[in-house]
Amino acid sequence: MKKKRPSLKDIAEVLQVSTTTVSFVLNGKGEEKKISKQLIARVENYLKEINYKPNLVARSLRTGSSRVIVFMVEDISNYFFSKIGRIIEDIAYTNDYRVLFCSTENDTKRAQDLIQLFQERQVDGFIIVPPTGIETEIQNLIENDIPVVLFDRKIDTLDVDSVTLNNYEGATQITEHLIEEGYNNIAFITIDLDLIQMDDRRKGYLFAMEENNLKPNILEIPYEMANADKCNVAISQFLSDNPQIDSIFFATNYLAQNGLKTMSRLDDKLIKALGLACFDDNIFFEMYSPSITTFAQPIEQMGAQLMKIMLGHLEDKEKIKTKKAHILEGKLIKRESSLRRETIKL
Structure with missing residues (x-):
């Protein structure tokens, strides 16, 4: 019989603290909420002891953040895109984000469906190699304050960050x-x-x-x-x-x-x-x-630039208002x- 996953209430009862306290510690807001270091350590140690894994869907609904970035390209099996993807993944991981990879095959309908799917899943941001015809979908993301960075190609009609080559x-x-x-x-x-x-x-x-x-x-x-x-x-x-x-x-x-x-x-x-x-x-x-x-x-530089822009938006959506077209030099x-x-x- 499958063991029942402990709830925040179950954990709080064992530790004799409130579910709110457990939630704050779980979401890294213990110190911000003036919880003592000793209590934070006690909660964290118990979570490790029972190997507690948070429900990411529930957390995203609660916090409005999934800690997930989408990397949407023409073909993820292409050498160039896969190399960029690995750089993005490594940088994302060190900043406690995860990356979802998907291919559009330059198909407009497929790209539109993928954007809708991931937006409904409340991903935090999109790095997109845009096929033609998805201006409306990207504009919708922007209007909903979802960070977007275009890669490899830009769309001049949209006020959006882009990283391209000369x-x-x-x-x-x-x-x-x-x-x-x-x-x-x-x-x-x-x-x-x-x-x-x-x-x-x-x-x-x-x-x-x-x-x-x-x-x-x-x-x-x-x-x-x-x-x-x-x-x-x-x-x-x-x-x-x-x-x-x-x-x-x-x-x-x-x-x-x-x-x-x-x-x-x-x-x-x-x-x-x-x-x-x-x-x-x-x-x-x-x-x-x-x-x-x-x-x-410049693959390394491109990957780093994409994530610098994306993380900047994710860390402070109000700070970065001006969008910029970054054109890098090849060799x-x-x-x-x-x-x-x-x-x-x-």
């Missing part, structure tokens, strides 16, 4: 680097998705090509095909149709991974014959032969894949 400058740097290395038929493979960071990467590529009087060549792959066999087919057909291509700039690391897989299947010399670079680093890119040039996002990591062709041994 996507335009990063894409420009990659393209200019390839041009400096002697490539002049540079293809850009990206996702056909109406997102501000993808648009900025495209614009950065186009700017650098135009500045150098080079003709752009772009392949847009629908998001639903990005991690499927159809993506490999699209890249294969694109390479076949454009034999003049001497280099490729991939807009995301997962597109680069698909592209590398496709090229190795078509001709194992292609990876060394073409200049290659991509946006977003990945631990595996250092292990390729040749190693892959990337524009790396171009030059590796073997973008070397001048004459220096690459085929």
Whole structure:
């Protein structure tokens, strides 16, 4: 038979104190409520002795705080988002918060449903990589004094904190680097998705090509095909149709991974014959032969910045009124894949 969970009243009777006293100690408000250190220690020791675990749902209803933050991203299995998630989780844990992770797959309805679900569960804050079409839901959170920080992309129509990257400058740097290395038929493979960071990467590529009087060549792959066999087919057909291509700039690391897989299947010399670079680093890119040039996002700094903003709002909702767009700087990591062709041994 399952042992009955002791109530606050049961604990108070054993200790011969009021249920209010037990509640204050349990919620870390003992000293604030002028309870003696000796009594606080006696309550805490008994709670440890019986291995008492508070009912988090009941506590959230009572205190209005669940000590839970939601991290809502495009795809939590993506290397970039999972690395950020781990940093957020570690910082949250040291501040007595827990993190719930979820993926939207860039689906508006799914994101709307998740926001409603977690709002009903009284989570304390949201860190969101927003798909298009959820402005109303985010505005509703803001109006209900629930802290929100947007990540990876911002929404200009909303007064909300955001942490993003210098996507335009990063894409420009990659393209200019390839041009400096002697490539002049540079293809850009990206996702056909109406997102501000993808648009900025495209614009950065186009700017650098135009500045150098080079003709752009772009392949847009629908998001639903990005991690499927159809993506490999699209890249294969694109390479076949454009034999003049001497280099490729991939807009995301997962597109680069698909592209590398496709090229190795078509001709194992292609990876060394073409200049290659991509946006977003990945631990595996250092292990390729040749190693892959990337524009790396400052993952540690991003995670720390997101939590600095979130914890600031949670600790004092009245103090931080001004919302700010934080744009961080990435770093171009030059590796073997973008070397001048004459220096690459085929």
